[in-house]
Amino acid sequence: MPTAGAARVGVVTFPGSLDDRDAQRAVRHAGGEAVPLCHADPGLHGVGAVLLPGGFSYGDDLRCGAIARFAPVMRSVADAARGGLPVLGICNGFQILCEAHLLPGALMRNTGRRFTCLDQRLRIESNRTAWTSAYDEGQRVVVPLKNGEGCYLADEPTLDELEAQGRVVARYLDVNPNGSARAIAGIANAQGNVVGLMPHPEHATDPLTGPGDDGLGFFVSLLKALV
Amino acid sequence: MTEAYAELGLRPDEYQRIRDILGRTPFDAELAMYAVMWSEHCSYKSSKVHLRQFGDLPASDVLLAGIGENAGVVDVGSGLAVTFKVESHNHPSYVEPYQGAATGVGGIVRDILAMGARPVAVMDPLRFGDADAPDTRRVLPGVVAGIGGYGNCLGLPNVGGEVVFDPSYAGNPLVNALCVGVLPRERLQLARATGVGNRVVLLGALTGRDGIGGVSVLASATFDGAGGPANRPSVQVGDPFTEKMLIECCLDLYDRGLVSGIQDLGGAGLTCGLSETAAKGGVGMRVELERVPLREPSMEPLEVLTSESQERMLAIVPPSDADEVLAVAEKWGVVATVIGTVTDSGRLVVTWHGDVVADVPPGSLADDGPVYDRPRARPADLDLLRVDDPSALPRPTDLRAAVLRLAGSPNLCSRRWVTDQYDRYVLGNTVLAQPDDAGIVRLDEESGLGVALSLDGNGRYSRLDPYAGAQLALAEAYRNVAVTGARPIAVTNCLNFGSPEDPEVMWQFAESVRGLADGCRALGLPVTGGNVSFYNATGDVAIHPTPVVGVLGVLDDVARRTPMGFRFPGDAVYLLGTTREDFGGSEWAWAEHRHLGGRPPGVDLAAERRLAELCAAAGHDGLLSSAHDLSDGGLAQALVECCLRHGVGVAVRLPGDPFLALFAESVARAVVAVPPGGAAAFSRLCAEADVQVTRLGKVGGETLDVEGSFSLPLTELRDAHESTLPKLYG
Numbered sequence: 001m002p003t004a005g006a007a008r009v010g011v012v013t014f015p016g017s018l019d020d021r022d023a024q025r026a027v028r029h030a031g032g033e034a035v036p037l038c039h040a041d042p043g044l045h046g047v048g049a050v051l052l053p054g055g056f057s058y059g060d061d062l063r064c065g066a067i068a069r070f071a072p073v074m075r076s077v078a079d080a081a082r083g084g085l086p087v088l089g090i091c092n093g094f095q096i097l098c099e100a101h102l103l104p105g106a107l108m109r110n111t112g113r114r115f116t117c118l119d120q121r122l123r124i125e126s127n128r129t130a131w132t133s134a135y136d137e138g139q140r141v142v143v144p145l146k147n148g149e150g151c152y153l154a155d156e157p158t159l160d161e162l163e164a165q166g167r168v169v170a171r172y173l174d175v176n177p178n179g180s181a182r183a184i185a186g187i188a189n190a191q192g193n194v195v196g197l198m199p200h201p202e203h204a205t206d207p208l209t210g211p212g213d214d215g216l217g218f219f220v221s222l223l224k225a226l227v
Numbered sequence: 228m229t230e231a232y233a234e235l236g237l238r239p240d241e242y243q244r245i246r247d248i249l250g251r252t253p254f255d256a257e258l259a260m261y262a263v264m265w266s267e268h269c270s271y272k273s274s275k276v277h278l279r280q281f282g283d284l285p286a287s288d289v290l291l292a293g294i295g296e297n298a299g300v301v302d303v304g305s306g307l308a309v310t311f312k313v314e315s316h317n318h319p320s321y322v323e324p325y326q327g328a329a330t331g332v333g334g335i336v337r338d339i340l341a342m343g344a345r346p347v348a349v350m351d352p353l354r355f356g357d358a359d360a361p362d363t364r365r366v367l368p369g370v371v372a373g374i375g376g377y378g379n380c381l382g383l384p385n386v387g388g389e390v391v392f393d394p395s396y397a398g399n400p401l402v403n404a405l406c407v408g409v410l411p412r413e414r415l416q417l418a419r420a421t422g423v424g425n426r427v428v429l430l431g432a433l434t435g436r437d438g439i440g441g442v443s444v445l446a447s448a449t450f451d452g453a454g455g456p457a458n459r460p461s462v463q464v465g466d467p468f469t470e471k472m473l474i475e476c477c478l479d480l481y482d483r484g485l486v487s488g489i490q491d492l493g494g495a496g497l498t499c500g501l502s503e504t505a506a507k508g509g510v511g512m513r514v515e516l517e518r519v520p521l522r523e524p525s526m527e528p529l530e531v532l533t534s535e536s537q538e539r540m541l542a543i544v545p546p547s548d549a550d551e552v553l554a555v556a557e558k559w560g561v562v563a564t565v566i567g568t569v570t571d572s573g574r575l576v577v578t579w580h581g582d583v584v585a586d587v588p589p590g591s592l593a594d595d596g597p598v599y600d601r602p603r604a605r606p607a608d609l610d611l612l613r614v615d616d617p618s619a620l621p622r623p624t625d626l627r628a629a630v631l632r633l634a635g636s637p638n639l640c641s642r643r644w645v646t647d648q649y650d651r652y653v654l655g656n657t658v659l660a661q662p663d664d665a666g667i668v669r670l671d672e673e674s675g676l677g678v679a680l681s682l683d684g685n686g687r688y689s690r691l692d693p694y695a696g697a698q699l700a701l702a703e704a705y706r707n708v709a710v711t712g713a714r715p716i717a718v719t720n721c722l723n724f725g726s727p728e729d730p731e732v733m734w735q736f737a738e739s740v741r742g743l744a745d746g747c748r749a750l751g752l753p754v755t756g757g758n759v760s761f762y763n764a765t766g767d768v769a770i771h772p773t774p775v776v777g778v779l780g781v782l783d784d785v786a787r788r789t790p791m792g793f794r795f796p797g798d799a800v801y802l803l804g805t806t807r808e809d810f811g812g813s814e815w816a817w818a819e820h821r822h823l824g825g826r827p828p829g830v831d832l833a834a835e836r837r838l839a840e841l842c843a844a845a846g847h848d849g850l851l852s853s854a855h856d857l858s859d860g861g862l863a864q865a866l867v868e869c870c871l872r873h874g875v876g877v878a879v880r881l882p883g884d885p886f887l888a889l890f891a892e893s894v895a896r897a898v899v900a901v902p903p904g905g906a907a908a909f910s911r912l913c914a915e916a917d918v919q920v921t922r923l924g925k926v927g928g929e930t931l932d933v934e935g936s937f938s939l940p941l942t943e944l945r946d947a948h949e950s951t952l953p954k955l956y957g
């Protein structure tokens with residue numbers, strides 16, 4: 001349960017968001033207060049960070065995330081993100097962040113052409129973001145992955161820049177489940193406040209309902225940053 | 228020239244009955260309405276006389292709604308109720324695998340929604356022809372993608388199911404879908420229209436020409452082989468995003484108390500929804516059909532009445548609440564339209580721009596369809612099959628190779644190629660999912676209250692003895708739930724059979740229902756509902772009789788569940804139950820010799836009950852690190868699965884004849900791991916429960932080691948177990 005004065009983390013629900021309640025639960029697990037935010041309401045209600053959860057916003061019409069990007073709440077999120085508000089996009093949330101140009105590159109159909117649900121091993125590549133400071137660089141974690149369009153692509157100069165600036169946040173280990181360029185599982189913006197992640201750390205916060213609690217660090221990192 | 232009624236699937240005597248009911252020649256729309264409602268799929272006309280046995284089972288104090296509702300509802304305590312049901316979508320999935328399977332999921336989810344529940348998980352029992360048959364390669368990938376495409380997009384975890392290969396299903400795959408939902412007890416909804424003046428509101432997708440006559444053309448006739456793709460317009464097309472919005476909209480309407488009755492629109496579309504709600508409420512209805520929002524404006528009234536367009540619900544709401552209902556729907560982006568009014572006329576009157584296109588007693592469509600007690604005959608080849616005993620089959624001299632071959636055989640190999648295409652994590656309450664014995668879903672985060680579910684069936688056993696086969700399916704589902712520590716409380720079923728017009732099939736069906744009803748009586752479980760799918764045949768050849776039985780269990784605290792895999796080196800491994808010479812219909816006989824003959828394993832429901840009580844008690848006392856039921860492939864397969872779950876090996880010494888110990892499929896058995904220090908207490912519980920217990924060995928190492936016989940490195944075993952389906956399907 002959140003303690004009095006706990007950090008308030010907004011979790012946006014778009015039509016077709018599916019992992020929104022799971023993201024709220026993960027925030028609570030980490031000791032924060034989860035604040036539901038509605039796609040149609042531009043207000044951010046004083047939250048200290050925003051989470052864009054997984055799912056199929058607007059039924060993945062046009063392209064994943066292409067319509068959500070224009071939701072009223074996203075204008076506020078984009079403005080606040082440019083001002084330094086910590087924002088984490090998970091799966092569909094990552095797709096939305098790319099569509100909104102808050103992160104570079106795009107997420108395409110998995111090269112295996114199938115939806116894939118796995119307990120995925122990852123290596124944390126950078127702990128210099130608002131969402132990964134609780135990890136050691138090089139730390140190996142297991143976090144569920146579940147997507148049909150999770151193949152991260154960007155042009156070579158962009159990829160080189162991401163690598164050079166330490167903005168690759170996490171990389172797939174063992175297998176590259178969706179054919180992502182350089183096995184990239186997540187990236188950050190230049191300031192490190194906006195992170196997009198294809199795997200679902202919110203499903204690895206309790207060993208009873210996930211493969212373990214390796215994902216909790218993303219939420220703990222944020223709460224540390226907000227204190 | 229064929230008569231119009233015959234083209235719609237009606238018989239001459241059925242047509243005459245319609246004339247008698249109406250006292251005149253039916254209008255075109257009326258004829259179409261009777262054709263779909265009196266189809267086998269909707270009317271259960273061939274199965275009704277047998278299914279009554281389920282209703283005659285002793286009253287259950289947990290059953291809140293049962294047979295005849297959209298889905299059965301059981302009380303699980305703490306003010307919560309659970310509803311679950313399994314349905315078939317076999318023929319559509321053969322014609323158009325992706326959409327057929329996808330809309331199968333969509334349909335069962337709406338059944339659960341209609342009871343007032345939030346859907347919380349799905350499961351899919353699937354059966355195909357031989358794994359390497361060309362048609363299986365066409366159908367299976369599409370079916371799996373369709374189930375995933377729809378269920379993943381709805382945000383429902385897929386927590387279990389089956390994948391079975393047998394040539395009997397070539398040309399007629401079985402695609403069954405189960406959904407489970409949870410509701411506060413007081414939110415229970417019923418599919419009843421009451422209150423003269425109440426409004427009839429259609430919610431959800433626009434109505435189009437898809438799925439017209441699906442129940443009569445596709446579901447209630449045997450394929451002639453060539454008819455497959457030509458029937459494609461009879462298959463519905465799914466839109467999971469619309470369904471997701473419809474779910475949220477309906478739950479919002481329930482919570483606001485705005486709905487007095489609700490029914491999902493599935494088979495037979497509006498005709499079914501209107502006539503069933505009116506008949507159940509004992510009222511009439513006046514419907515202005517031109518108000519139905521159409522995808523295709525040129526549709527005829529009879530098409531609007533029988534379209535099976537997906538993602539639609541029919542709600543009955545008080546006139547004073549109608550505006551609020553429409554406003555709530557708009558908030559969720561759901562199209563909602565008042566299309567009619569409840570009347571006291573006792574007639575369902577449908578008009579089209581002022582002209583009456585149907586004027587019928589609703590009960591004559593919904594309840595008074597024909598009922599047939601069809602002729603039954605014991606299959607002529609049954610005695611021959613039964614004397615062809617597997618005892619004469621050559622037994623393996625190299626047990627190591629046999630274990631490896633079976634672990635990689637199509638029916639026993641890893642299902643990951645399939646299940647990795649399903650989201651098992653969404654909603655964050657999945658405690659166990661495939662490949663564990665049962666799916667476990669947490670319902671209440673505070674108390675840990677949850678449910679366990681398993682679905683099982685074995686067509687080969689049922690082919691050899693349909694009475695025993697149904698009980699074996701029940702016993703396996705019951706055991707799968709029980710080994711997790713859950714308390715089984717209710718049963719559902721999906722009965723997949725050939726043509727009811729074939730007396731041998733009808734005998735198989737009657738025997739199966741009798742077996743299942745007797746089995747449920749012996750286990751003290753109610754049947755909460757079910758589904759019958761007939762006409763599963765290719766040409767004249769029926770599928771194996773395939774009753775798929777689902778058992779629901781309750782766990783007071785899911786944190787105490789027992790998983791299936793070995794985890795802790797040093798744990799003692801025990802075999803529970805008694806092993807007998809049971810090879811009839813076994814996976815060993817089939818996979819190694821393509822042999823099907825003899826008698827299936829002997830049923831022992833009293834032993835199943837004792838095993839269940841033991842597993843619940845030992846799990847509760849923390850005496851079990853793992854428990855895994857023994858079924859297809861026997862102890863050998865169970866050990867393989869226990870080892871591969873977490874990559875932890877085992878060393879065992881087998882009692883008696885090692886071949887018998889490894890591959891017999893005797894019932895009421897499980898393999899368990901007991902932590903050090905627990906042995907004495909566990910033995911005491913076994914003695915109290917009167918369950919035979921045999922110490923096999925110890926968990927640990929990186930091999931499956933059978934003393935004096937063989938040692939299999941887990942890497943080699945995993946490769947054999949996991950490579951089969953990827954090699955076949957890419």
